[in-house]
Amino acid sequence: MTSRIDLYYWPTPNGRKITVMLEELEEPYDVKYINIKRGEQFSPAFLTIAPNGKIPAIVDHDGPDGEPISIFESGAILQYLGRKFQRFYPGDERRRTGVDQLLFWQMANLGPMAGQANHFRNYSEQRIDYAVQRYTDEVRGLYGVMDRHLAQEQFLAVDYSIADMACFGWIGQHANAGLQLEEFPKVQRWFETIAARPAVLKAIEVGREERKRQKRVAKDERRAETMPARGAISTEHVPRQTRSIKLGRSKANVAPGPSSLAVAMRRPPWLSIMERQIDRPTPMPFALVV
Ligand SMILES: N[C@@H](CCC(=O)N[C@@H](CS)C(=O)NCC(=O)O)C(=O)O
Numbered sequence: 001m002t003s004r005i006d007l008y009y010w011p012t013p014n015g016r017k018i019t020v021m022l023e024e025l026e027e028p029y030d031v032k033y034i035n036i037k038r039g040e041q042f043s044p045a046f047l048t049i050a051p052n053g054k055i056p057a058i059v060d061h062d063g064p065d066g067e068p069i070s071i072f073e074s075g076a077i078l079q080y081l082g083r084k085f086q087r088f089y090p091g092d093e094r095r096r097t098g099v100d101q102l103l104f105w106q107m108a109n110l111g112p113m114a115g116q117a118n119h120f121r122n123y124s125e126q127r128i129d130y131a132v133q134r135y136t137d138e139v140r141g142l143y144g145v146m147d148r149h150l151a152q153e154q155f156l157a158v159d160y161s162i163a164d165m166a167c168f169g170w171i172g173q174h175a176n177a178g179l180q181l182e183e184f185p186k187v188q189r190w191f192e193t194i195a196a197r198p199a200v201l202k203a204i205e206v207g208r209e210e211r212k213r214q215k216r217v218a219k220d221e222r223r224a225e226t227m228p229a230r231g232a233i234s235t236e237h238v239p240r241q242t243r244s245i246k247l248g249r250s251k252a253n254v255a256p257g258p259s260s261l262a263v264a265m266r267r268p269p270w271l272s273i274m275e276r277q278i279d280r281p282t283p284m285p286f287a288l289v290v
Helices: 013-025 044-049 074-085 093-123 129-150 162-171 185-195 198-203 208-224 258-266 269-277
Strands: 005-009 030-033 057-060 069-072 233-236 243-247 250-254
Touching (some): 005 013, 013 093, 013 198, 044 057, 044 069, 057 074, 074 093, 074 162, 093 129, 129 185, 162 185, 185 198
Parallel strands (some): 005 030
Antiparallel strands (some): 057 069, 243 250
């Protein structure tokens, strides 16, 4: 079947919400990788789809009235897919509101707080004890809310829904937020139930290989110490082990082999511009969900 949905994706907790939903729906989709560690989220083409410069986003070529529609923000994507396929998002107002409140709780609380906890614990160049403590405590509090909620319910909103899908990836990140799942037995039971679903197992594999591949490429790149910018590439004859490449005003000696040069040529020109212009932290890398 021809895929009508393009998913702009990188394997992170927010990205996986959508692979889980699409796998659960058994709908075909094409994955367009946006490597957020390489700054691809700032490419002008991607920003026209997701102006906030974050994954995930989708383009449904068969949107309302048969016209294409692009959507960013994972919560909005989940609601859209839930409405469109009438699954995992109840039509009944009372039950749908039950799903919405947990979905928004995730979007406004669990995701951002866990993201900050991860950042300050694992990626901040400076160790800021206050921030580590604050965000870890916030996440612990939120896990507590979820644990108490799940003492009464098997899933977050009666039946398995987009609210569970939204939270799943972030609970998988507990170690990055400095928590142990054993402290929250109801959350642990819920997490293990969802993690065992065939569609979820399939979804969390999406992008794993690609990320490994791109990691290897980045490693080659670092090894070669090529930081090319814009401009033409010329190679000079350098005997034996090294070769000099020139890109724009940059010149570097690189180890021979097709990969480093190929990588250098693939590096998009806008990336160097964004790196110079955007005064914001390096995109936050995320660990695997499970
Ligand atoms: N509220 C957004 C958050 C998306 C988000 O933070 N995405 C991260 C990956 S999990 C990202 O693209 N980060 C890249 C960046 O911040 O530059 C959503 O749920 O879609």
